[in-house]
Amino acid sequence: MLVLAAMHVTLKEGRERTVLAEHPWIFSGGIDRRKSDAASIGVVDVRDHEGRFLGRGFHNPKSQILVRMLTRDQEPVDKAFFINKIRAAVALRETLFDRRVTDSYRLVFAEGDGLPGLVVDRYGTVLVVQFQAAAADFFRETILDALMEVLSPSGIFERSDVGSRKADGLTGEPVGVRRGTVPEGPMEILEEGLRAVVNVHTGQKTGYxxxxxxxxxxxxxxxxxxxxxxxxxxxxxxxxxxxxxxxxxxxxxxxxxxxxxxxxxxxxxxxxxxxxxxxxxxxxxxxxxxxxxxxxxxxxxxxxxxxxxxxxxxxxxxxxxxxxxxxxxxxxxxxxxxxxxxxxxxxxxxxxxxxxxxxxxxxxxxxxxxxxxxxxxxxxxxxxxxxxxxxxxxxxxxxx
Missing domain, CATH: 3.40.50.150 (Vaccinia Virus protein VP39)
Structure with missing residues (x-):
């Protein structure tokens, strides 16, 4: 069944090449505003100059990156979408790491895992998330629920104290426990057979x-x-x-x-x-x-x-x-x-x-x-x- 987004953007002729090459960003200069109806923040269909569907992305008029691509398919961007993306990211890491040797690593790497603006780091049984851009922040509760369903962590801690949020039109740098429980002080993780003592509350980035x-x-x-x-x-x-x-x-x-x-x-x-x-x-x-x-x-x-x-x-x-x-x-x-x-x-x-x-x-x-x-x-x-x-x-x- 065809699922249409509520809004769409149409690219200028020739500007579809970067999208077809699977670059995840579209800047405002590539948009033909006469043929586009997207005015507010939200999910949009991306079309070429002849109206052909190219994919679906997140439109943010407050950002220099006007659209961040989410999918090349005509699919709803809902909880199931994020669950599938997170499961794919988890599957890759399970091939990379033996958790008896390394139990902590980057679990979701934003555009690298098809989830622009979202970073998730695994610290043993605790997840630390950063909503670095509006494309992730807009779906924060859905993403948090999806992480809980896929991974069942003991807790999720947010460390969105990053400057990129301001550049994307977001206010505030939220930090705190979002799900479950998270140790208040230092915690131990395992990396390539060595113990590391980290603090996700106060450390740089997400703590490590x-x-x-x-x-x-x-x-x-x-x-x-x-x-x-x-x-x-x-x-x-x-x-x-x-x-x-x-x-x-x-x-x-x-x-x-x-x-x-x-x-x-x-x-x-x-x-x-x-x-x-x-x-x-x-x-x-x-x-x-x-x-x-x-x-x-x-x-x-x-x-x-x-x-x-x-x-x-x-x-x-x-x-x-x-x-x-x-x-x-x-x-x-x-x-x-x-x-x-x-x-x-x-x-x-x-x-x-x-x-x-x-x-x-x-x-x-x-x-x-x-x-x-x-x-x-x-x-x-x-x-x-x-x-x-x-x-x-x-x-x-x-x-x-």
Whole structure:
């Protein structure tokens, strides 16, 4: 049976190509407003310039992304729709993870799982959700009910304290328990055989950075008997993996005392020795200057800063900051040692990141051998035509 949406948008001639290529976003410039009746927020049918059905999406006149595609089929966007999408996302993760080894990961990755604006992270039996855009927030109660029906978690906690909501015309940054019960303080999760202590109430993002999981594991092979410096260490994910790889010592630097406290708890939970002096509450730039001034060198340096480029307007400034910091960090690596560096800004493309690293090596006067160019793990799937989803770049290099 044909199911029509209450509203429709018609694309200008030629603009259907991106939709047919399965890019999930339609901007206002692609819409022929003379042939469209969508004026308010809600589900719309998307048609080409000749009126042919292309799919169904969510229309938001307050956003630069006017329509976020939901489906290419003529199907109702209801609870059954979200249940099916969530089940498909769960099925993928069940092929990726043995929950006896890893019980926490990204369960729903927005456009990557066909649910634009929705992020769901699994922390053992607890789910943490982010409604990052109106396309998800509009259906929040339906989505929460669908998650309960499919997964039966002990609780669902919302962490929609993200800036993207404002850009999508949403007000407020809601945080709190939405279903069931959620521990009020730190909780333990299991990641690749290691325990991690996290706090979903107060931690960054949803409480932990699952996108770096595979890169943390990759670091292990370079750390045997190594002296390691972990800059922007947060809760010590790279720290504990370096120790699991046989590091002799890891110094972790972060401005957040609370994050370092969780990191130290993680190290102790896994049976490693932890010394208070190895956890430095300090700005990473200041730490680099201090170590450089003291002439210290490390066998491995990890540099995992926050996103400096929040938008295209700050890209040039961010690249200069990345270059300066990477050059200085490279200088702290002992000859023949290893350097892991990352950027989580989607505005910094892989090509820009490589160019930045090339310039940083020149400024440091230290040749680099690229050993691995990595990204987010497979629980962050990326549609082939959606380059905007390729946000995480991670390079492991040997410093000569």
């Amino acid at each position: 950075f699952f996108d770096q999981r595979d890169n943390r594991v990759a670091l292990r092979r370079y750390c045997k008997n190594a002296q390691v410096l972990n800059l922007f260490s947060y809760t010590g994910g790279f720290t504990v993996n370096a120790l699991a790889g046989g590091a002799a010592r890891v110094i972790s630097v972060d401005r957040s005392a609370a994050a370092l406290e969780l990191g130290q708890a993680t190290v102790l939970k896994n049976g490693f020795v932890s010394r208070n002096e190895d956890w430095m509450v300090m700005d990473a730039f200041d730490a680099i200057d201090s170590f450089t001034g003291a002439g210290e060198r490390f066998n491995v340096v990890v540099l995992d800063p926050p996103a400096f480029a929040k938008g295209t307007e700050s890209l040039e400034r961010a690249l200069k900051a990345y270059t300066k910091m990477n050059a200085a960090a490279i200088g702290l690596v002992a000859p023949g040692g290893y350097f892991l560096t990352a950027s989580c800004s989607h505005h910094v493309t892989p090509e820009l990141f490589s160019n930045m690293l090339h310039l940083a090596a020149l400024r440091a006067g230290r040749p680099l051998q690229i050993l691995e160019f990595r990204g987010a793990g497979p629980d962050h799937p990326q549609p082939i035509h959606f380059r905007e989803g390729n946000y995480l770049k991670c390079v492991i290099a040997r410093v000569l």
